[in-house]
Amino acid sequence: MVFYIINEDFHKIPENLSFEQAALVEPMGIAAYAILGKAGVRTGDFVVILGTGPIALLALQMVKAAGASRVVTTGLDADEDSRFKAARAFGADMTINAQRKDPVALIKEATGGKGVDLVIDLSGAPSAILSGFKMLKKDGRFCAIGLPYGNVDFPWAEAVLGAYTVFFSFSSDFRAWEQCLQMMSQGKIKADGFTDNCFSLDDWSKALDTARSGKALKVIIKPS
Structure with a gap:
C-alpha cells in the first residue's frame, strides 16, 4: 500500500536562488506581510525604520523597491561597526544612532518640520516606538512589527x-513568502552579507556565538 501526502502549501525556490538565499524568506516574509500586505508603501513615501536587525535590513530594501523616496534607519552604538554600514550599502539615505543624537529632531529637520509618511518599528524598544510616533506627519502610518518585552504607553491623544x-x-502568510521569493529572484532584494555565515550542524555552538556577537547579519546552520 502506498500513501501520498497532498499539500499545496509548498513554495518552489526559483532556479537562480540558492538554498541559503531562500532561507531568508522566513524573516523577510514577516516584513512583507506587515509592510506590503498591510501598511503599504506609496511611491515617494519618506520612511523611517526603527531597528537594524536582519528583518529591518531586509525591510529597508523592500520599501526602496516598492517606491519609497527616502529611507532612514535608527539604531544604537552596537550598530555602528556593521549594521549601519550594511544599511547604507542596502540604500539607507541616513542612519541615526539614537544613543548619540535625537532621531526625532533629525527627522523633523529632514522633513522641514512635517514628519514622515511611514514609520516601521522593528526594534520592539518602547523608547523607540514612542519616538516613532513623534516622527509621523499628519495622517501618517505606523507599522508595528517589533515585539516589546513589556507594555508600551500608547500616546492616544497624540495619535x-x-x-x-x-x-x-x-x-506572515503564504502570499508574503511568494512575494519574497519573487523579489529575490528578480534582484530587488539582495542577499549580500546575509549568507556569509553558514555553519555545519556540528559547529552549532560557534554559530550561536557568532549570532550573539551581533556582528553577523544572519547566521545559517546547515544540516549537512
Whole structure:
C-alpha cells in the first residue's frame, strides 16, 4: 500500500536562488506581510525604520523597491561597526544612532518640520516606538512589527490629533513568502552579507556565538 501526502502549501525556490538565499524568506516574509500586505508603501513615501536587525535590513530594501523616496534607519552604538554600514550599502539615505543624537529632531529637520509618511518599528524598544510616533506627519502610518518585552504607553491623544493609522502585524502568510521569493529572484532584494555565515550542524555552538556577537547579519546552520 502506498500513501501520498497532498499539500499545496509548498513554495518552489526559483532556479537562480540558492538554498541559503531562500532561507531568508522566513524573516523577510514577516516584513512583507506587515509592510506590503498591510501598511503599504506609496511611491515617494519618506520612511523611517526603527531597528537594524536582519528583518529591518531586509525591510529597508523592500520599501526602496516598492517606491519609497527616502529611507532612514535608527539604531544604537552596537550598530555602528556593521549594521549601519550594511544599511547604507542596502540604500539607507541616513542612519541615526539614537544613543548619540535625537532621531526625532533629525527627522523633523529632514522633513522641514512635517514628519514622515511611514514609520516601521522593528526594534520592539518602547523608547523607540514612542519616538516613532513623534516622527509621523499628519495622517501618517505606523507599522508595528517589533515585539516589546513589556507594555508600551500608547500616546492616544497624540495619535488621535495626528490622525495616525496604526497597523499591527505578527508572523506572515503564504502570499508574503511568494512575494519574497519573487523579489529575490528578480534582484530587488539582495542577499549580500546575509549568507556569509553558514555553519555545519556540528559547529552549532560557534554559530550561536557568532549570532550573539551581533556582528553577523544572519547566521545559517546547515544540516549537512
